[in-house]
Amino acid sequence: MTLRAVIASLIGAGVLVFTITGVVAQSPTERAIDDADLKSGYDFQSEDTRALQDDDFANPGFLWVDKGAALFSEKAGKNDRACTTCHTDTVRSIKGAAARYPSVDEKTGQLINIEQRINLCRERHQQAEPLSYESEDLLAMTAYVAHQSRGQPFNAKTDGTAQSHFEAGRDYYYARKGQMNLACHHCHEWNWGQMLRGDRLSQGHGNGYPAYRFEWQTIGSLHRRLRNCDKGVRAEPLPFGAQEYVDLELYLAWRASRLTLETPSVRR
Ligand code: HEC
Numbered sequence: 001m002t003l004r005a006v007i008a009s010l011i012g013a014g015v016l017v018f019t020i021t022g023v024v025a026q027s028p029t030e031r032a033i034d035d036a037d038l039k040s041g042y043d044f045q046s047e048d049t050r051a052l053q054d055d056d057f058a059n060p061g062f063l064w065v066d067k068g069a070a071l072f073s074e075k076a077g078k079n080d081r082a083c084t085t086c087h088t089d090t091v092r093s094i095k096g097a098a099a100r101y102p103s104v105d106e107k108t109g110q111l112i113n114i115e116q117r118i119n120l121c122r123e124r125h126q127q128a129e130p131l132s133y134e135s136e137d138l139l140a141m142t143a144y145v146a147h148q149s150r151g152q153p154f155n156a157k158t159d160g161t162a163q164s165h166f167e168a169g170r171d172y173y174y175a176r177k178g179q180m181n182l183a184c185h186h187c188h189e190w191n192w193g194q195m196l197r198g199d200r201l202s203q204g205h206g207n208g209y210p211a212y213r214f215e216w217q218t219i220g221s222l223h224r225r226l227r228n229c230d231k232g233v234r235a236e237p238l239p240f241g242a243q244e245y246v247d248l249e250l251y252l253a254w255r256a257s258r259l260t261l262e263t264p265s266v267r268r
């Protein structure tokens with residue numbers, strides 16, 4: 001597809017002004033969006049959707065948070081241990097943990113996200129089978145763990161052993177791809193606030209995930225959203241849990257680090 005055809009199709013889809021030229025901020029210490037302009041996806045939702053997110057009793061995401069809380073204290077695996085055997089409010093508390101993810105696991109040296117940490121604890125400490133990505137149980141457990149950091153700013157480490165992952169994530173972010181030949185920043189840095197196929201484009205932050213989406217009629221992981229964005233530019237989406245997406249997640253956490261975690265958020 002030529003650039004002109006891309007623009008035409010976007011205009012056809014209701015995007016009146018779509019910027020595809022500009023300056024890319026490549027320095028890892030310089031964020032493309034000024035702190036004062038940083039906005040959560042929440043700010044781009046309708047008043048009704050925001051009201052639903054704000055009400056812990058009506059917010060459908062809490063079905064998964066509550067289920068995750070129950071699973072957290074259920075024994076599992078050959079060791080017959082629950083998460084609560086090792087993690088309590090005072091011992092190895094998971095409060096604030098999700099705000100530090102993705103993070104490098106000291107034993108394997110791999111950069112992992114919260115889903116993968118939960119599965120590592122199952123395998124390593126419970127001798128239980130890992131849960132499959134996007135299964136109800138892993139979504140519930142992730143929603144519960146991430147909710148324990150609600151209100152906290154992202155604080156993931158991007159230097160030391162994490163630095164090469166951070167750079168890989170940044171490179172993915174700025175790489176054009178798919179038949180539409182668009183990169184993340186074309187939509188989420190240069191055109192936020194514009195309408196695109198019924199959605200108001202946000203700045204593309206991951207601080208609300210797992211999130212309940214009306215379009216999905218369920219809660220979904222950040223990787224599900226990233227797959228949707230890749231499909232949106234007609235690129236082949238990567239598998240759930242792909243290292244490229246975990247690296248990208250670290251870059252997104254850094255981009256959003258003046259925002260606080262909102263899980264479970266509600267989206268259109
Ligand atoms: C063609 C435009 C387009 C491109 C390119 C695109 N996205 Fe999106 N993205 C959307 C739309 C539309 C939504 C749903 C509305 C919104 O929240 O912005 C969305 C939503 C998101 C969200 C969820 C925001 C929230 O608060 O719920 C994240 C995170 C995100 N995108 C990240 C990315 C990343 C990372 C890339 C590059 C791999 C990317 N997007 C590429 C259009 C795009």
Ligand code: HEC
Binds near residue numbers: 081097103141
């Ligand atoms: C036998 C003890 C044990 C059990 C059971 C256990 N964990 Fe862990 N957990 C740990 C240890 C130890 C760590 C530090 C990383 C490591 O050494 O594996 C950890 C790390 C974590 C972290 C990251 C904390 C941080 O600050 O980085 C999370 C989140 C977590 N566990 C969640 C869970 C969940 C969810 C379960 C149940 C599915 C669980 N854990 C079961 C011992 C346990």
